[in-house]
Amino acid sequence: MAISPYAEGGERTNPVKRIRWATQRVTGKKGVQKRKSIFNRNAARRSGDDKKRESNGTDADFVKAGQDDADADAAAEAASGAPGRTIYFNIPLPDSARDEDGRPLQHFKRNKIRTAKYTPISFVPKNLWFQFHNIANVYFLFIIILCFFSIFGSQNPGLNAVPLIVIVVVTAVKDGIEDWRRTVLDNQLNNAPVHRLVDWNNVNTAEEQINLWRRFKKATTHLILDAWRALNSRKERKQGKAKGSADRALDDAPDADDYDARRMSALTARLDEEERGVEMTPVPSPTPGQQHSGGKEYMSNGDMVEELANTAAQPGDLTQKLEVPMDTKPGDAPKFKRFYGSLIDPTKEAPERGRFKRDYWKNVQVGDFVRLYNEEEIPADIIVLSTSDTDGACYVETKNLDGETNLKVRNALHTGVKVKRARDCERTAFTLESEPPHANLYAYSGVVRWDQRDPKHPDEPPKQMAEPVSINNMLLRGCTLRNTEWIVGIVAFTGEESKIMLNSGITPSKRARISKELNWDVIYNFCILFIMCLVAAVVEGVTWGKGNESLNFFEFGSYGGSPGLNGFITFWAAIILFQNLVPISLYISLEIIRTAQAFFIYSDTYMYYEKIDYPCTPKSWNISDDLGQIEYIFSDKTGTLTQNVMEYKKCTINGLPYGEAYTEALAGMQKRQGIDTEVEGKRAREQIAIDRVTMIEGIRKMHDNPYLRDEELTFVAPNFIADLGGESGAAQREACEQFMLALALCHTVITERTPGDPPKIEFKAQSPDEAALVATARDVGFTVMGRSSDGGIIVDYLGEEREYTVLNTLEFNSARKRMSAVIRMPDGKIILYCKGADSVIYSRLRKGEQAELRRQTAEHLEMFAREGLRTLCIAQRELGEEEYRVWNVEHDIAAAAVQDREEKLDAVSDAIERDLTLIGGTAIEDRLQDGVPDAIQLLAQAGIKLWVLTGDKVETAINIGFSCNLLDNDMDLIVLKVDDEDLGQAEHEVEKQLAVFGKTGSDEELKAAKKNHEPPAPTHALVIDGDTLKLVLDDRLRQKFLLLCKECKAVLCCRVSPAQKAAVVQMVKSGLDVMTLSIGDGANDVAMIQEADVGVGIAGEEGRQAVMSSDYAIGQFRFLTRLMLVHGRWSYRRMSETIANFFYKNIVWTFALFWYQIYTNMDCSYAFDYTYILLYNLAFTSLPVIFMGILDQDVDDKVSLAVPQLYRRGIERLEWTQTKFWTYMIDGLYQSVICFYFTYLVFSPATFNTGDGRTVSDYKRMGVYIANPAVTVVNVYLLLNTYRWDWFMVLITSISILLVWFWTGVYTAFTAGFTFYEAAPQVYGTLSFWCTALLTVILCLMPRFAAKAFQKIYYPRDVDIVREQVRQGKFDYLKNADPANISGPAPERADSMSSSDMSKPSESRKPGHGQGMSDDMRPMYPPSVAQTATTHNAHSQNGSDGTDYTGHRSSLDGHFPPAYNFNDAGGLASHSAVTPTITIGDDLEAADTRPSMDRPRPSFDRLRSSMDRTRPSFEASRDFTSAAYLARVESSQSRGEGSGASRRHEVSAEDML
DSSP, rough: OOOOOOOOOSOOOBEEEESSSGGBBBBOOOOOOOOOOOHHHHHHHHHHHOOOOOOOOOTTTTOOOOOOOOOGGGGGTTTTOOOOOEESSSSSGGGGGGGTTTBBBOOOSSSOOOOOOOOOHHHHHHHHHHHSSSHHHHHHHHHHHTTTTTGGGGGGHHHHHHHHHHHHHHHHHHHHHHHHHHHHHHHHHTTEEEEEEEESSSTTTTTTTOOOHHHHHHHHHHHHHHHHHHHHHHHHHHHTTTOOOHHHHHHHHOOHHHHHHHHHHHHHHHHHHHHTOOOSSOOEEESOOOOOOOOOOOEEEEEEEEESSTTTTTTOSSEEEEEOOSSSSTTTOOEEEEEOSSHHHHHHOOOOEEEEEEEGGOOTTTTOOEEOOOEEOOEEEEEEESSSTTTTTEEEOHHHHOOOOOOEEEOOOGGGOOOHHHHHHHOOOHHHHHHOEEEEEEEEEEEEEEEETTTTTSOOEEEEEEEEEEEGGGGOOTTTEEEOEEEEEEEEEEEGSSSHHTTTTTOOOOOOOHHHHHHHHHHHHHHHHHHHHHHHHHHHHHHHHHHSSSHHHHHHSSSSSSHHHHHHHHHHHHHHHHGGGGOOOHHHHHHHHHHHHHHHHOGHHHHBBGGGOOOOOEEEETOGGGGGGGEEEEESTTTTEEEEEEEEEEEEEEEEOOOOOOOOHHHHHHHHOOOHHHHHHHHHHHHHHHHHHHHHHHHHHHHHHOOOGGHHHHHOOHHHHHHHTTTHHHHHHHHHHHHHHHHSOOOOOOOEEESSSSEEEEOSSHHHHHHHHHHHHHHTEHHHHHEOOOSOOEEEEEEEEEEEEEEEEEEOOOOEEEEEEEOOTTOOOOOEEEEHHHHHTTBBBBBTTTHHHHHHHHHHHHHHTTTOEEEEEEEEEEEEEHHHHHHHHHHHHTTTOOOSHHHHHHHHHHSSSSBEEEEEEEEEEEEEETTHHHHHHHHHHHTOOOEEEEEOOOOHHHHHHHHTTTOTSSSSEEEEOOOOOOOOHHHHOOOOHHHHHOOOOOHHHHHHHOOOOOOOOEEEEEEEHHHHHHHTTTTTTTTHHHHHHHHEEEEESSSSOOOHHHHHHHHHHHHHHOOOEEEEGGGHHHHHHHHSEEOOOOOOOOSHHHHHOOSSSESSSSHHIIIIIIIHHHHHHHHHHHHHHHHHHHHHHHHHHHHGGGGGGOOOOOOHHHHHHHHIIIIIHHHHHHHHHHHHOOOOOHHHHHHHGGGGGHTOSSSSSSSHHHHHHHHHHHHHHHHHHHHHHHTTTOOBBBBTBBOOOSSHHHHHHHHHHHHHHHHHHHHHTOSSOOHHHHHHHHHHHHHHHHHHHHTTTTGGGGGGTTTTHHHHTOOEEEEEEEEHHHHHHHHHHHHHHHHHHHSSOHHHHHHHHHHHHTGGGTTSSOOOOOOOOTTOSSSSSHHHHHTSGGGGGGOOTTTTTTTTTOOOTTTSSSOOSSSOOOSSSTTTTTOOOOOOTTHHHHOOOOEEOOOSSSSEEEEEEEOOOOOOOGGGGGSSOOOOOTOOOOOHHHHHHHHHHOHHHHHHHSOOOOOHHHHHTTTSSSSTTTTTTTOEEEEEEGOOO
């Protein structure tokens, strides 16, 4: 960059100078260079419109090749050292960018994306490939092939193929439906409209060729579309529905080219007129109501120099004017000019053929110019050249990326602000040196280089110039442009190389855990089958080899002709005979069951989110049973746990607290104290409603604020309005006014006006916190009206309109944790307002001042934080003119730096943000989604561990942890933070924390951890940031870190990238061998959703990106409890029982056949009629086991939610075990012996004749003796294993039993049965058959019945006890309960109580202190005698969190003494000098007397006295607001103390005791 020398100017402006270009404001401009006439431009445009665009798509299979590092600029290289990319604009590709054959070295991905797994062409082969990964399907295919050889004894090979064909087709249809939904979404994105520059040569992609495969696909697509259109037009002609010209004019859409030409012409003409200085109709800007003033251009040393109203850190025009006011008089301050150059080559003539034309996203290419309009979605990763806003700012909504609806500000390049029209794009000549694609959403590095020419001296050599490009100049694919009329940008990354797609990953193919384990059980059955077939082959071969046997006389030879070959043939014939040992019907049935379960989940009205009309939507139908085995849940925060809606609730001003709120965190603390939160919450909300009315009346009385909307008021504090009116004195009134004025001035919000009388004013901000602060200032009478023409802020100050000039804005970032605004007040003073994290502000306060105010404010902020509110401190400082002038010069130099700009700006900003004066603090509630605390509590009671993985800062995550009851004050907080990326230091910290739990991180401890599924004791919580997480995920530390996390009740990972989220999920999933579930709502959650065993997407109002890649989509987080605890548990238990019973029933049938082979020399003859073989799995036993998997319930949904501990069996995976598998196999083996040998014993004495002399000795009639009782036994056995015996289940079982008798009677009544003819009347007419059937059924079922009775009586499981209690009526209170609001059983009704209900005292068990009075009148007891979790309280929830741990506070008093103690006089005295002493009233002497029960108390004092004490680790944390910590860091960064913004004053827990 070039900075022009100082120059005098005759016009004074008051610019807004910001650190980041994103929110700069500069003055308008007047054009001095004459343009071509509008006539010539329009003529050129019309001629260009006649030319048709030719598609130049990049091959999807192209892979980006490496390139020579022609320019070794660090900004163009990725951190990994991988070669970057150089993109050329209107510059021919140099030789260094071509290979030896002259072809371009660089190839870029197409912008067309595909998240679907299949295409129409690849669906059949790819789906078959996936399906035949299932070993059972391969086996069945092999059996079908064998059946086609008649030598193996198969009677109907075509019929044998039907089951496999059915299962393959059903599975393919299901997979196709799932993938079709993804394909539809892909097509919607790929064919979304965008305006890109056409009829212009993009040298980066112009030489790329479309390969034959893509040409074939395009031709096929065109052929299909043409055929479809022709068919439709033919139908229309046949119907004769010809429309008149008027109708067609109304119905037909306008031609796209005409629309584009009109739109482009209007915009281009308006831009031309604005440059010529002709006043046009006002154009809406991101700040409605803002006016634009003119600027100046002039020549300096041959260069075109324009005065700008901002610093180098802000985007604007080609040059800038910097001004440092010396006093209040205009014109006294010196002015600066800055020359940035321009990407437009002034010596180049534009052909004016290019135009912005409406096109599809899929046609956007790297190196394209695109123009985006307001409300349009970003089609690729785009670098902004210019915007409709005069300061180069544009505003994007990133809800598809991170779920946040607040606007982010992005900024144009300084050098690109003149690139607005198509002809401007044609006249540019520059290169973009970019880093390679990577997945980090928050980082980008690049450099724009160009040759700056002097239009007055075109023959002079050009000056090489460069401008750095950062993430603040980039719009990411998936975001949406807001509050900006248009932007022009260049495409840097497309398609699969865009950041959102790099974070998405490949859509995985997930299989249920039971399905994976099922393969092993199938292998075991294969082994059994192999043994059976081998025995048959050996016996048959040996028998044929003996000779002199009966078969030599009765058989006409063998197929093989030799014993060995006979045995070989018998082996394969036995495989066909015993094929049901590996049941293909199992897989068909499992598909049916899972489809039905998915339908039930979709149809559950209690998971229907009416607000957005969205039910729970299963997107993967085959993993519903995994929902019942989840042990770890990984959740995003923003948009998942929270609504991302900030509400200003409380504040402290000049040592006085204001505001009333009843937060979720406060309710959680009251539950831990045994307080009835329903009663207390109702009372608090009623009081807040009364106070709200009082406050609004006070506001209207003091100042009739026209911009106040009563229903939007969140700050309820009638005493604040009273003090603002002067009730507490002039000093407090002035403090309140200064506080609200600071909120109205220190921000970067955008003002939006909705027309009306008066207009409705709303605010759009980068952070919802900031919008809440400015909105509250508006509500109480300090309304930000907008920006003035010179960048000032216009504020309605209690009805008086005032203008404040913003000189500089030092914006917030995660390192600074603060933002500041330098304001010139109407009286000429320069005031710096600073707001930020409490510890940061306290460390920058002026030494030796405001001691009492700081102590009181710190105490208030701690109380706010412990209520779960997000706290900020507000401070100010008055600057002298000379001090500001000197600092501003340093700031401008730092802002102009090309390298390390951010670090230099942070250092300069830190220098001025010192010696501050404290004004007060704010407290904002990040509103949770409805039911989140109760849902988390319910999941915890079920034994499920919840980890929060968020990109937010640590303080925010901790506050949300308190709000949703994930954290509480009983926990020690472990904060892992390593500043210098030192792996050794990180290892030391992890080992030190592991030593607290007596662990070293050994392999033996990991093995023990895998077997231990108990929830950890609620004593510790762990918080880690992204930088440290990167270190601990190293192979050296991964295992130790995992074991440390397993010991913590809650884990919060903050500032983590999408890839880190996935890495954490993978670490837990594979390291502990547990089932995991990830839930999120943004594109940054896609990676962890795909990595987890089950991925759940929140289909909320923010974004649907996560839903596209999820397995289940729900509308709210609270629905997760029902999805898992009800449907998940049911599905897992049903599936486990179904599979076990399937194996059992096939063992009974197959081994009955095998026992028969013993007496036939293993010649593979059938013991039954062949129709029995076909119908056994198809009809006789299929329905009961299928409906068991679909409808069976051990307890209903209400009881499942009321007793979440029932879910623990799924976590421990006890429903489906190898022990259960082999138990059912042995049971089936035993029953097959009974079924066959009871019949054998009947026939062995040779009693073949019936009473009428007919014989039943042939094998088919003997088969009736075996088959009918076997079918009866199997169906009754299934009924015994079914929990729910309703009329439908009994009916299905009865029908299945009777069906075998019915079929036997009907089939044998016709001669089609051949030798089976008349078998039914012959067999059923014998007494032996009925006696055999009765004894067979009884003896088969007796062991199972006896075992189940013994187990339920002497060793009952949890569900057996609960079922008994249901029968006893102990859960009758749930009959009329709403399943959506069940959180646990009634305390007096059930033994397994949830903590939410245990904390609701009944009338006979209420605490005795002050029960008959309101909380306002209740006496204040010191913590040493108050009823808390550490004192005796029989009704607290100790031990109700799923563990046996009850010593929540056993060692707390020894480590952290209470703030109060009784002195010898019997009064209260402070015990610790570090912990702020809590006094009663305003007089310190009040602590010497016991409080009176008759004196009402302010709500803050009541809350403060009843608040749980804080763990030392929380006070030691820099990220948790603690009065003790703030006292330690106070003024540490003031003059003479601190050395920079990064310096921290560490405080250990020991220091505070």
